[in-house]
Every structure is written in structure tokens, then in C-alpha cells.
Amino acid sequence: MAKGDRIRGRWSGSASGRALCTAVLATLALMSVALFLLVGVGIVGVPAGLNHSDASISLRLPDRLLEQIEEVGEGKHEPWSEIISWTPRASLVHNFLTDDECDHLIRVAMPLMQKSTVVDSQTGGSRDSRVRTSSGMFLNRGQDRVISEIEDKIAKLTFIPKDHGEGIQVLHYEPGQKYDAHHDFFYDTVNTRNGGQRIATLLMYLTDVEEGGETVFPKSAKNSSSLPWHNQLSECGRRGVSVRPKRGDALLFWSMSPDAQLDHSSLHGGCPVIKGDKWSATKWMRVSEYKL
Numbered sequence: 168m169a170k171g172d173r174i175r176g177r178w179s180g181s182a183s184g185r186a187l188c189t190a191v192l193a194t195l196a197l198m199s200v201a202l203f204l205l206v207g208v209g210i211v212g213v214p215a216g217l218n219h220s221d222a223s224i225s226l227r228l229p230d231r232l233l234e235q236i237e238e239v240g241e242g243k244h245e246p247w248s249e250i251i252s253w254t255p256r257a258s259l260v261h262n263f264l265t266d267d268e269c270d271h272l273i274r275v276a277m278p279l280m281q282k283s284t285v286v287d288s289q290t291g292g293s294r295d296s297r298v299r300t301s302s303g304m305f306l307n308r309g310q311d312r313v314i315s316e317i318e319d320k321i322a323k324l325t326f327i328p329k330d331h332g333e334g335i336q337v338l339h340y341e342p343g344q345k346y347d348a349h350h351d352f353f354y355d356t357v358n359t360r361n362g363g364q365r366i367a368t369l370l371m372y373l374t375d376v377e378e379g380g381e382t383v384f385p386k387s388a389k390n391s392s393s394l395p396w397h398n399q400l401s402e403c404g405r406r407g408v409s410v411r412p413k414r415g416d417a418l419l420f421w422s423m424s425p426d427a428q429l430d431h432s433s434l435h436g437g438c439p440v441i442k443g444d445k446w447s448a449t450k451w452m453r454v455s456e457y458k459l
């Protein structure tokens with residue numbers, strides 16, 4: 168028997184040998200097709216930066232999934248801040264509150280919302296006003312665990328002790344509602360008897376707003392044209408440095424300068440909401456302890 172015949176005889180001579188051979192080839196073919204498909208959809212890739220000689224196959228998630236993980240991970244929940252103005256002193260803290268904290272504040276406040284009032288400088292009480300058309304309510308300082316933890320975070324951010332803070336005020340604006348420009352410090356002596364002047368304010372945004380509803384500083388030294396979100400601002404929001412409400416973000420600004428003078432450039436207002444709903448929460452902080 169010739170050499171070739173012997174080989175043919177061993178591998179292809181019998182039916183079972185032929186079946187085995189076909190199965191092996193079919194498996195290899197299927198594996199190749201599967202590998203091509205995985206490379207094609209991006210689940211398996213060759214790491215960038217490797218040249219062909221040392222290329223190895225690595226498992227890589229599709230780009231969109233990676234983006235989502237980054238948003239949920241560092242991107243979305245990691246707080247970071249940026250200075251938006253020196254006159255007045257204002258910075259924006261991104262991701263200051265978690266979604267759960269935003270929901271909690273809205274849930275606790277919602278059943279108790281009433282038409283907003285302003286502080287009466289003669290009596291220290293509150294009175295109705297056309298400058299403020301939102302609805303609102305005050306939470307007690309340390310009212311529950313979540314609120315107390317938010318107040319701890321505020322103290323750590325501002326270095327102003329927790330007991331210098333008034334209770335958080337939750338606000339709700341519907342389309343057309345606004346808060347005209349005003350100062351948070353007082354011109355009278357009645358309102359400063361407890362805790363002295365308001366030194367700083369933290370405005371926490373509990374929802375995104377589709378259009379309008381910006382917090383604007385009409386006396387800021389620079390205007391809003393340098394801000395990355397300038398194109399998305401309403402006409403009112405373009406009247407000075409302004410911030411678009413974004414759920415979880417917090418705007419910190421100072422009503423007093425480092426030499427303890429009232430800072431008149433801290434004039435600010437809530438622009439009318441044009442589309443959507445705006446929920447926010449305000450924490451005013453005093454120069455001394457604010458007794459409850």
C-alpha cells in the first residue's frame with residue numbers, strides 16, 4: 168500500500184473517521200465566524216496601542232455601555248465644583264445631592280407646600296408678595312436622618328457650623344412662576360437678632376428644568392456669555408451670570424465679603440420657569456448660631 172493510501176485509510180477510510188473529521192472542521196469554522204462577529208460588534212477587540220506582534224485579544228464592553236457606567240460611576244455622582252463668579256463670590260457644586268436625597272426633600276415637603284412669602288422688614292414675620300410667586304415650606308433643622316446628613320454635607324462644604332443654618336426651605340415653581348431679584352441679607356435689625364446677618368446661601372436644585380428657571384445674578388461683574396451653557400439660557404438668564412437648574416447640583420454664593428461687609432453684587436433672582444417644573448431647596452447660613 169502506498170504511503171498516501173495508508174493515511175487516507177486511517178482518517179477517511181471509515182465512516183466514523185469521516186464524521187469526526189467533519190465535526191472538527193465544522194467546530195473550527197463556527198468558532199472563526201463567532202470570533203469575527205464579536206470583533207465586528209466591538210465586544211472583543213484588540214487593545215489600542217499594541218502592535219501586531221504583541222497584540223492579544225481582550226474583552227471590551229461596547230462604547231455606549233462604558234459611557235453609561237462612567238455616568239453612573241465617577242461622572243454622575245462624584246461631586247466637583249467650579250467657580251462661576253468672583254463678584255459676587257459664587258461656585259457651582261455638581262452632584263452635591265444624590266437622586267435619593269432630592270426625592271426625599273420633595274416627598275417630605277410636597278404635602279405641606281404653601282404660597283411663598285417674603286420676610287417683612289418691620290415685623291420680622293412673613294408677608295405675601297408679587298416678587299415671589301412660587302410655593303414653599305420650611306423643614307426643621309435636623310428634621311430626619313436624611314435632612315441631617317444633608318446639613319452635615321453643607322457644613323463641610325462651607326465651613327459654616329450646622330447650627331448657624333436656618334431650616335431648609337423647599338421651593339416649587341410652575342411655568343410662569345419666579346422670584347424677582349433680591350438680596351438674602353437684611354436691611355433691618357429685627358431679622359438679625361437671631362444669628363446676625365445671612366452670610367451665605369446654598370441653593371440646591373432638586374429637578375432639571377426644561378426651559379427657564381435659572382438663578383441669575385444681575386449685578387455680577389461678568390455676564391453669562393462666557394458660560395458653557397450660555398446658548399441654553401432664557402432671556403432673563405442672560406441678564407448676568409446665571410446657573411441652569413440641574414438635579415443634584417448646588418449653587419453656593421456669599422452675601423458678605425471677606426471683610427464682613429454686605430456684598431451688594433449678591434443680588435439674585437429665580438427666572439420665570441418657561442417649560443417644566445422647578446423644585447429647589449435653599450439653606451441660608453448666618454454669621455452666628457441661629458437658635459431654633
Ligand SMILES: O=C(O)CCC(=O)C(=O)O
Binds near residue numbers: 346351381438447
Ligand atoms: O430659585 C432660585 O433660583 C432663587 C431662590 C432664591 O433666591 C432664594 O431662595 O433666596
